[in-house]
Amino acid sequence: MSDSESAPNSREVTETPEVEVEEQTKGDGKMTMEERKAKMQQLRAKMRSSALANRKSVIEESAKAKVSVRDAARLEKQRKLAEVLRSKADAEERGEDVERQKNWEWTIEENEEWEKKLARKARRADFEFHDDAHAARRRYKKDLDQLKPNMADYNRQKEIALGLAPGTLAKSGASSSSSSITNFDPSGGLQVAPTTHQQRLAADSLYRDANSLLYADSKPSEDAIDRVVAKINQDVDKKRKFSRKRANEDEGDITYINERNRVFNKKIARYYDKYTTEIRASFERGTAL
Incomplete structure (x- = not known):
């Protein structure tokens, strides 16, 4: 009896302090009204700061989205202008010539190309209408500037006509230079005499003269046809949208x-x-x- 009765009593004795400790912690964990108000103010301040930060980020993203390509180009132009002005100011402080220092960045070939471009622009600065022949020539020159020859196809035809191995002109760098068009002189004879019938046909087809009987045997590629169609559609659309005030138009009511x-x-x-x-x-x- 002593052992069996003493065991429950010992459990009761050991459990009583734990209950008291839990009640004390619960009593200590209760917050007063002032503490609750302070806690609420802290939470509201955090919520307000997070809302302001979110609003600021949303405004920044919307501002970035509104910047169009034109605005970006304008800003880039302003940035480059600022860099040029800054470099000029620095050069003047050092006593250097800005234009001379800038011209050192260009090569002789680039300078000659730039001078040719300026001369061509000066020749085409006359936009007045003189006659139909002058307008047609201006149009032809403008279309000729947009012409991009297929040098790879030309070199391939030239290799067949000259009897060279495939890829010879491309490996020698002839495709990247304008001299590949003028290296061959049909009046002076082929560099490599055409021996086979295929080479003779290729030579006659590539270098034709007034005595050639070949006509309308060249079949353009699909890409070339697409370029021609796109150019025609572009010209038609441009002509449809073209509108200008005539010089001889009388001022007054439009009747x-x-x-x-x-x-x-x-x-x-x-x-x-x-x-x-x-x-x-x-x-x-x-x-x-």
Whole structure:
């Protein structure tokens, strides 16, 4: 009895301090009203700061999204201008010539190409209409600037015509220079005499003269056809959107719908204006009978 009865009592004795400790901790964990208010203010301050930070980030992202390509190009142009002005100011402080220092960055070939470009631009600075031949020549020159020959295809045809191994001209760097077009002189004979029938046909097809009987045997590629169609569509669209004020257009009321109607109205006015001027003025005043 002593052992069995003493065991529950010992458990009760050991459990009583734990319950008291838990009650004490619960009592200590209770917050007063002032502490709760302070805690609430801290939470509200954190929420307010996080909301402001989120709003600031959203505004920055929307501002970045509004910057278009044109604005980016404008900013880049302003940045380059600022760099140029800064370099000029630094060079003036050191007593150096800015233009001379800038010209050191260009090679002789680049300088010659730039001078040719300026000369070509000066020749084409006359935008007035002289005659149809002049306008056609200007158009031809402008289209010729956009022409990009296929040097790889040309070198391949030239290799067949000269009897060279495939890839010879490409390996020698002829495709990257303009001399590959003028290296061969058909009047002086082939560099390598065409021995096979295929080479003779290739030579006759590539270098034709006035005595050649070959005609309309070249089949363009699909890419070349697409480029021609795109160029034609571009010209048609540009012509459709073209509009300018004529130099001989009379100022005043617009009484015509097109150029042909304008000329017709001008002819009619030449003969009948002296009879209809008073009638038209009365209609405009609202006093016509």
